[in-house]
Amino acid sequence: METNHEDSWAASRLATIEPQWSPNFARGRALLDAKLAGRRHSWTWKAAAAATAAACVAVLALPGTRALAQELWYRFVLDRVDVVQLDLSKLPLHMQVTTNGLEQSVPNMDEAERKAGFRPYLPPPGVLSANPGITVTGPIAVEQTIHVRDIESALGKVGASDVHVPAEWEGMQLRTEIGSVVAASYRDDVQILQARPIELSVPSGFALEHFGELAFRSIGVSLWEARAMALKFAAHPAWLLDIPANAVVNVQEVELRAGPALLIEDFAEKGEVKRAIVVRSTSERMYSVSSRNRELSIKIADALP
Amino acid sequence: MADPSEMEVANPEGLDAIFRAHYERIARVIGMVIHDQARAEELAVEVFLKWWRNPLAHGEHAAGWLYRTSVREALDELRRQTRRSRFERLFDFVRESPPTPEQLYAVNAEQHRVRTALGALNRRHAELLLLWSQGLNHQEIAVALAVDSNYVGSLVSRAQEALRKEYLKRYGNQS
Numbered sequence: 001m002e003t004n005h006e007d008s009w010a011a012s013r014l015a016t017i018e019p020q021w022s023p024n025f026a027r028g029r030a031l032l033d034a035k036l037a038g039r040r041h042s043w044t045w046k047a048a049a050a051a052t053a054a055a056c057v058a059v060l061a062l063p064g065t066r067a068l069a070q071e072l073w074y075r076f077v078l079d080r081v082d083v084v085q086l087d088l089s090k091l092p093l094h095m096q097v098t099t100n101g102l103e104q105s106v107p108n109m110d111e112a113e114r115k116a117g118f119r120p121y122l123p124p125p126g127v128l129s130a131n132p133g134i135t136v137t138g139p140i141a142v143e144q145t146i147h148v149r150d151i152e153s154a155l156g157k158v159g160a161s162d163v164h165v166p167a168e169w170e171g172m173q174l175r176t177e178i179g180s181v182v183a184a185s186y187r188d189d190v191q192i193l194q195a196r197p198i199e200l201s202v203p204s205g206f207a208l209e210h211f212g213e214l215a216f217r218s219i220g221v222s223l224w225e226a227r228a229m230a231l232k233f234a235a236h237p238a239w240l241l242d243i244p245a246n247a248v249v250n251v252q253e254v255e256l257r258a259g260p261a262l263l264i265e266d267f268a269e270k271g272e273v274k275r276a277i278v279v280r281s282t283s284e285r286m287y288s289v290s291s292r293n294r295e296l297s298i299k300i301a302d303a304l305p
Numbered sequence: 306m307a308d309p310s311e312m313e314v315a316n317p318e319g320l321d322a323i324f325r326a327h328y329e330r331i332a333r334v335i336g337m338v339i340h341d342q343a344r345a346e347e348l349a350v351e352v353f354l355k356w357w358r359n360p361l362a363h364g365e366h367a368a369g370w371l372y373r374t375s376v377r378e379a380l381d382e383l384r385r386q387t388r389r390s391r392f393e394r395l396f397d398f399v400r401e402s403p404p405t406p407e408q409l410y411a412v413n414a415e416q417h418r419v420r421t422a423l424g425a426l427n428r429r430h431a432e433l434l435l436l437w438s439q440g441l442n443h444q445e446i447a448v449a450l451a452v453d454s455n456y457v458g459s460l461v462s463r464a465q466e467a468l469r470k471e472y473l474k475r476y477g478n479q480s
Contacts, residue, residue: 018333
């Protein structure tokens, strides 16, 4: 501690607030691990939870006539975003997630493009003050396998005893692919994530709408609501984001120059905005812009193509 | 061996290295402002997670970024606590040997006064004092707060003076 004439008085005062405890490294490490695990689990915007939701949407989205096509798999690209206050991670499907690696820092946009396979969009100069740090996360594939007994069990637990789960569904797989995700991180917790749209593959000849209805019912959605949701998605497929039913969030559609997007505001304990996220998906790109301020998130999203 | 703050850090191994190197000191800095050990440790972990998420904070100035962010987090938390009138936490003092009630009262009351005065200072003064009190030298403080190292001495002096004035204004010459 370097000294000056006020030293002893200030030092003696500040000494009284020196912690009398020693930091518990093991507890800190455990907290860090738990947060990291939680972050991975709640990576709604960029990983498995979104993929889980999206896979369900894919199943719901495909009209029955398409499923009759003479293809082993039907591939589908989502170009819309929707939000449901459900926990889709509770879907009674056996899920396997594979990825080719961790998030990597890259020095510039050219390298990001080389790794991700697409040129990331950034807002033009003047929208944000500094250059971002860029990272690229490798592709993620999610395979969900249907086990009839699991679905029957989940339906039984929520009291849905009026339905029959076809035995031929046993072992069928739904596959979701999320391409590389580019993250641009700016000061003040501003982040832009972007990726190619999610691709989904489902076996042809599968009773998609029926499965969607049962899937929603298995996590507690009522019969008529589940049926309505299935119809909605069949009419206009979407990348589905799930938000816990007890989460305090505001979701609204906002109109950007490039088209509609969703604004999702997450509130802290005292009602202040904790995160404001603008999510948009097109046939060519999906992205989310997040910051601690809704106007800023919208402004940045509006500056993207 | 490379300084952990200079390692490639956008991966769990990098985070692990810098966490090992700095966690205890960061937790103590926060602990000066936030009396509750558990809360101070939680905030320290949040600081590391923020650092991990922010590639701009990586590299040679990682330690400075950690200190700056930790004092800001701590001061923000103190102000939140003040607003919520949750100072009862300040009296959950844990010591190795039990103090007498008089000692406990005197120590806690003084801590309360110092923290209140510290929380009433402008942010830059409070940041300077917290880092100075942790034994950071002028160069380290300059890096952490992005100020010219030639001015750190005078800035610290002004911050000390501000603390003294704020304390005396509120409590008089009680110490």
